Amino acid sequence: MAFIRGISIVLLVCSVSYTYVLLGDDEPTADITWPSEYYFKGQIVDVYNGLVQPFRIWYSAEYNRSRMELYDGEINSYYVTSSENERGGVYKILTITTGNLTNVEQCIYMSSDRDTNDFLPDTSDMNNTGSYDFNGRVIHEWKRTMEEDGEYRLEDTLLVYRTEYGVDVPVQFDQKKYGMEEGRLQQHSVTEFYDYKPSVSNDDLEIEDEDECEIVGTDFRSNLKFLHPAISLDVDIAFDGYRNHHNKKYKTKEIELRKAIFHKNWRLVVDHNRKNLGYTLAMNQYADRTDEELQYLTGTRPSRPDSKATHTFHSMEVVDELADQLPEEFDLRLKGVMRPIKQQGDCGSCWAFSSTAAVEGAISYDLGGRDVDLSEQSLVDCAWGYDNFGCMGGSLNDVFRYILDHGIPADVDYGQYKAENGKCHVQNLTSIFKIRGFGKVNRNSINSMKLALNKYGPVTVSVMASPNMKLYSSGIFYDDYCEGGYVNHGVVVVGYGVRDGDLYWVVRNSWGEDWGESGHILMSAQQNNCFLLDDPYYVIV
Incomplete structure (x- = not known):
């Protein structure tokens, strides 16, 4: 389970080794304040299958737009908040191979009334546990520990530094998942952020030839291949399509629970199918239910x-x-x-x-x-x-x-x-x-x-x-x-x-x-x- 606002990245990743020195005299920050506009580069490394996932992210609350590139631009997603002047949804620029093996770019559009993606980690329930020196910069450490029904223990560690303008910049987000019954580490992921820039231009967030993007239909199974479980708005769109495809009827208070289970199973399906183990999994009618249910x-x-x-x-x-x-x-x-x-x-x-x-x-x-x-x-x-x-x-x-x-x-x-x-x-x-x-x-x-x-x-x-x-x-x-x-x-x-x-x-x-x-x-x-x-x-x- 992940705690990331906008982008929920949970991959099995080894941590990067840093040398930290506790600064006893440094005052911890009272709370984390994310910038309202930013650009980052970063990467995620899956230690179990050797997968390296580089990314770039752009976000602007002013423009009501955000953008994420995966694998050096092979997957490029633009997110737009609906307004009187703009239709909301996600635009994806994909590289498609034709019958004669020529690579061409294709733009598709999926409608959505969801808010713009903010990709930085959700910091709710995190506590400041100290400050460290890293290359002459004061790094503040925040931690959160949670348990899921006595089955798992989740330990999240977030490292940030504060700029002179009073906003915090993420450096590393470390997530660990322990099986309570087995008493062992089951997952370990680290998301690293580099090259922070405090502003983005409108050109960074504009889709070229937006009107020519193909509007995809409502078929859940066909659309799923265009979406990514590491992106929050994609999860929302996929879950909405799943509900319609399987005619799922939920009580209002259980919608978020069902979406969380759906998201967990989607990550399981993607991770499993990536390993080529001889059989595939799919988001079928049981993907919104726990094993116990x-x-x-x-x-x-x-x-x-x-x-x-x-x-x-x-x-x-x-x-x-x-x-x-x-x-x-x-x-x-x-x-x-x-x-x-x-x-x-x-x-x-x-x-x-x-x-x-x-x-x-x-x-x-x-x-x-x-x-x-x-x-x-x-x-x-x-x-x-x-x-x-x-x-x-x-x-x-x-x-x-x-x-x-x-x-x-x-x-x-x-x-x-x-x-x-x-x-x-x-x-x-x-x-x-x-x-x-x-x-x-x-x-x-x-x-x-x-x-x-x-x-x-x-x-x-x-x-x-x-x-x-x-x-x-x-x-x-x-x-x-x-x-x-x-x-x-x-x-x-x-x-x-x-x-x-x-x-x-x-x-x-x-x-x-x-x-x-x-x-x-x-x-x-x-x-x-x-x-x-x-x-x-x-x-x-």
């Missing part, structure tokens, strides 16, 4: 060891014998046996959705493509006697025990899904789909999973839904975060494939078609990623 997306509990499957899977000797006969790639979606992706909503019913998808797919696979749409709501309402708890979660083997004993009705017969616990009313239904049994795939065996998919159809599994999984967009997902965690989410494996020599599972989720790759995630088969092979079950129809 998104616990409702999960809800699958580990299977009880005393709850036995009714069907015995092949021994490892048989699996090894059949392994060479299995196809290199296999996808039940291409065989037309999987129904469209569903959305579980604000209910921890993933266990019900993964179970119905497995039964639907097994029936369709066995009958050559018969379309069956079964009722998740009936499981939420009726399976309590089998150690399942509606929207508060369930386990995969227990729900199959319920379906084995009582069957499951079609969605059209039982009634629409409510994303709430309801009253069970299967007693009066006559059209019930039955299964003959269910089996458990050999634990932690890739070939056993492949064989089960080819022979029986979809396989339900329990995985750990990590924070990155909730923002997953595309690519082969492998997350070290799962190490040392636990399973909490029920999904369905519907196939497997190979990309660049890496085996992956095609996994069906219940978070809607807008999430991931049309509602699916490609999960790496390496090292039992996120415990996918711990608890796999298939259905016998």
